[in-house]
Amino acid sequence: MSEEVNKPAEQAAEATVPLTEGVYGKLLKENGIASTPLPESIGIETLAVQASALPAAMKFLREKAKLNFLVAVSGVDSPDTFDSVYHLWSFSKLDELVVKVRVPKSSLPADKLPEVPSLSNYWQTADWHERETYDLIGIRYIGHRYLRRILNPWDWEGHPLRRDYKQPVDALNDKHPVSMR
Amino acid sequence: MTSIQSACVRKVKQKKVAIDTQVPEFKTDEMIINLGPQHPSTHGVLRLILTLDGEVVKHTECVIGHLHRAQEWQGQNRTWFQYQALIDRVDYLSGMFTSWALCAAAEKIDGAVVPERAEYLRVLVAELNRISSHLLWLGTYLIDLGALYGFPFYPFIEREKILTFFEEVAGQRMMYNYIRIGGVQRDPKASWFKKVEEFTKQFAQRIDEYEAIVTENPIFLKRTKDVGILNKEVAMAYGVTGPTLRASGVAYDLRRFKPYSVYPKLEFTVPVYNKHGDTWDRYMARVQEMRESNEIIKQVLDMLPEGEIMTKKQNAGLRVKAGEGFAAVESPRGVLGCYIISNGSDKAYRFKWRNPSFSNLSVLPPLLENRPLSDIMAIFGSLDIIIPDVDR
Numbered sequence: 001m002s003e004e005v006n007k008p009a010e011q012a013a014e015a016t017v018p019l020t021e022g023v024y025g026k027l028l029k030e031n032g033i034a035s036t037p038l039p040e041s042i043g044i045e046t047l048a049v050q051a052s053a054l055p056a057a058m059k060f061l062r063e064k065a066k067l068n069f070l071v072a073v074s075g076v077d078s079p080d081t082f083d084s085v086y087h088l089w090s091f092s093k094l095d096e097l098v099v100k101v102r103v104p105k106s107s108l109p110a111d112k113l114p115e116v117p118s119l120s121n122y123w124q125t126a127d128w129h130e131r132e133t134y135d136l137i138g139i140r141y142i143g144h145r146y147l148r149r150i151l152n153p154w155d156w157e158g159h160p161l162r163r164d165y166k167q168p169v170d171a172l173n174d175k176h177p178v179s180m181r
Numbered sequence: 182m183t184s185i186q187s188a189c190v191r192k193v194k195q196k197k198v199a200i201d202t203q204v205p206e207f208k209t210d211e212m213i214i215n216l217g218p219q220h221p222s223t224h225g226v227l228r229l230i231l232t233l234d235g236e237v238v239k240h241t242e243c244v245i246g247h248l249h250r251a252q253e254w255q256g257q258n259r260t261w262f263q264y265q266a267l268i269d270r271v272d273y274l275s276g277m278f279t280s281w282a283l284c285a286a287a288e289k290i291d292g293a294v295v296p297e298r299a300e301y302l303r304v305l306v307a308e309l310n311r312i313s314s315h316l317l318w319l320g321t322y323l324i325d326l327g328a329l330y331g332f333p334f335y336p337f338i339e340r341e342k343i344l345t346f347f348e349e350v351a352g353q354r355m356m357y358n359y360i361r362i363g364g365v366q367r368d369p370k371a372s373w374f375k376k377v378e379e380f381t382k383q384f385a386q387r388i389d390e391y392e393a394i395v396t397e398n399p400i401f402l403k404r405t406k407d408v409g410i411l412n413k414e415v416a417m418a419y420g421v422t423g424p425t426l427r428a429s430g431v432a433y434d435l436r437r438f439k440p441y442s443v444y445p446k447l448e449f450t451v452p453v454y455n456k457h458g459d460t461w462d463r464y465m466a467r468v469q470e471m472r473e474s475n476e477i478i479k480q481v482l483d484m485l486p487e488g489e490i491m492t493k494k495q496n497a498g499l500r501v502k503a504g505e506g507f508a509a510v511e512s513p514r515g516v517l518g519c520y521i522i523s524n525g526s527d528k529a530y531r532f533k534w535r536n537p538s539f540s541n542l543s544v545l546p547p548l549l550e551n552r553p554l555s556d557i558m559a560i561f562g563s564l565d566i567i568i569p570d571v572d573r
Binding site for chain 1: 246439507520535
C-alpha cells in the first residue's frame with residue numbers, strides 16, 4: 001500500500017504500477033463487457049465499469065459467475081469522483097469481487113446529482129442500500145422505483161456524507177456555528 | 182400457567198375465525214394504519230405503514246431512521262482512537278462483534294498481526310456475547326407472542342451472569358470497547374476463567390430447560406409453525422444472513438465458510454435446520470446456535486495459549502496505513518461488515534457499515550404479505566432485528 005497521505009491510496013498507486021486484469025476482469029471481457037482494473041483492496045480483485053455497462057455486468061456476475069451475494073452498496077465521495085461500490089460475494093464459493101462505478105466530478109454540472117443505473121428491480125438487496133447511498137452521498141439511481149431518503153427525515157436537505165456538507169447550525173440547538181463542525 | 186394457556190388458546194381460536202370469515206363475497210375498503218414508531222414489540226423505534234384488507238396485510242412499508250445517529254459521519258470526523266470506543270453502541274446487544282469488524286478491517290489494511298492469545302480471547306468474549314444476545318431474544322420473543330408471565334425473564338438469569346463476566350473484564354455491561362485495533366484491552370484474571378468454565382458446565386442444562394418449556398409448547402407451535410415462511414431464493418436475493426438464512430436451508434456461516442481468527446482450529450457444526458424456513462425454524466436455529474457457542478467456549482478455555490494480548494500499546498494518535506478494505510464477522514444477526522477507506526491520517530476517509538439487521542429487515546414486507554395482523558409480531562420478532570443496528 002502507498003504511503004501517500006492526502007489522497008486515497010489507489011490513485012497514487014495507479015500512476016506507478018501498471019495493473020493487470022484479474023480473473024473476473026478477463027471473464028467480463030470475454031463476454032463483451034469492458035472493465036478497467038483498479039488496485040486490489042487487501043488482496044481482493046477490484047474493477048471499474050462504465051455506468052451504462054453496470055446492469056449487464058451485474059447480471060452476468062450474478063447468474064453466470066455465481067457471485068450471488070451482494071453484500072453492500074456503498075457510496076464514496078472521492079476527491080475527483082463519486083463512486084458507487086458493490087461488494088460481491090457468493091453463497092457457494094469463496095471468491096470475492098469489488099465493482100466500482102466512478103462518475104467524474106468534472107463532468108457534473110453544478111447542483112446535479114451523479115447518476116448510476118439502479119439494480120433494485122433485478123436484485124432486491126440493492127433496493128435499501130441504494131436508497132441509503134442516495135440519502136447519505138447523493139447518488140441518483142436511475143430506474144429505482146422508490147428512491148426516497150431512508151435514514152434521514154424525508155424532508156432533509158443535503159447529503160451528509162459528502163465532504164463539503166455543512167451541518168445545519170442549530171441541529172443540536174447549538175448557538176456556536178463552528179463548535180459542532 | 183393454565184389460565185395463560187386457555188387465554189392463548191382463545192386467542193388462537195379467535196384468530197382462526199377472523200381469517201375464515203375473509204370470504205370475498207362483499208367488497209371491503211383497504212385501510213392504511215400505522216404501527217409504531219412507538220410500539221413495545223418493535224424493539225426500538227420502527228414505523229410500519231400497513232395497508233390492510235380487513236385483518237389481512239396487503240402491503241407494508243418500513244419507515245426506518247428514527248434512531249439514526251450518523252455513525253458513519255462520526256467515523257470520518259473522529260480519530261480512530263475515539264471512534265473505536267463509540268462504535269459498539271451500534272448494536273447494543275452484541276457490541277463485541279461491531280468492534281471486532283472494525284478492528285478486523287483496520288488490521289487487514291494495516292497488515293497487523295494479532296497475538297494468538299488475543300484472538301482466542303476475542304472468540305471467547307464474542308461467543309459469550311452471542312449467547313447473551315440470543316438469550317435476550319428468546320425472552321423478548323416470547324413477550325412478543327403474548328406470553329407475558331413467568332418465562333420471558335427466565336433466560337435473563339443466565340444473561341445476567343454473562344453481563345457480570347463482561348463487567349469484570351471490560352468494565353461495562355453493554356458497551357465494552359474491549360476488542361481494540363491490534364488485540365484486546367485486558368487480560369482477565371485466572372478466577373474469571375474459572376467462573377466462565379462453571380457457567381459453561383451448567384448452561385447446556387439450562388437450554389434443555391428452555392426447550393422443555395417452549396419448543397413443543399402447543400400454543401407456541403400454533404403461533405409459529407408455518408408462519409412467515411422465508412424461501413431460500415427470496416432470502417438470498419434480499420441478502421438475509423445469520424440464523425434467519427440458515428433456518429431457510431442455506432449453510433452460510435462466515436465462521437465456517439470464510440474462516441477468520443482462530444475458528445479453523447475449533448470444532449463446531451453449522452446446523453441447517455428444517456429446510457422449511459418458518460418462524461419456528463428460526464427459533465430452533467438460535468437455540469442450536471447457543472449450544473454450539475457453549476461448546477466453542479469450552480474448547481477455547483482448554484486451548485487458550487499464554488502470551489501477549491496486544492501488538493503495540495495504543496495511544497491516542499493511533500493511525501492506520503492508507504488503503505481500503507472490507508472485513509466481516511458473523512454476528513448473532515448475520516454478516517456484519519465494515520468497509521474502510523483510510524488515507525493514512527488519524528481519521529478515516531470513509532466508513533461504511535454493512536449491518537445484518539438492515540438487510541434482514543428489508544425482507545419483512547414480502548414476509549407479511551397476505552398474513553393476518555396478529556402474525557406481524559410473530560414474524561417480525563423471529564427476524565431478531567435491533568433497530569439501532571438498522572439505523573446506525
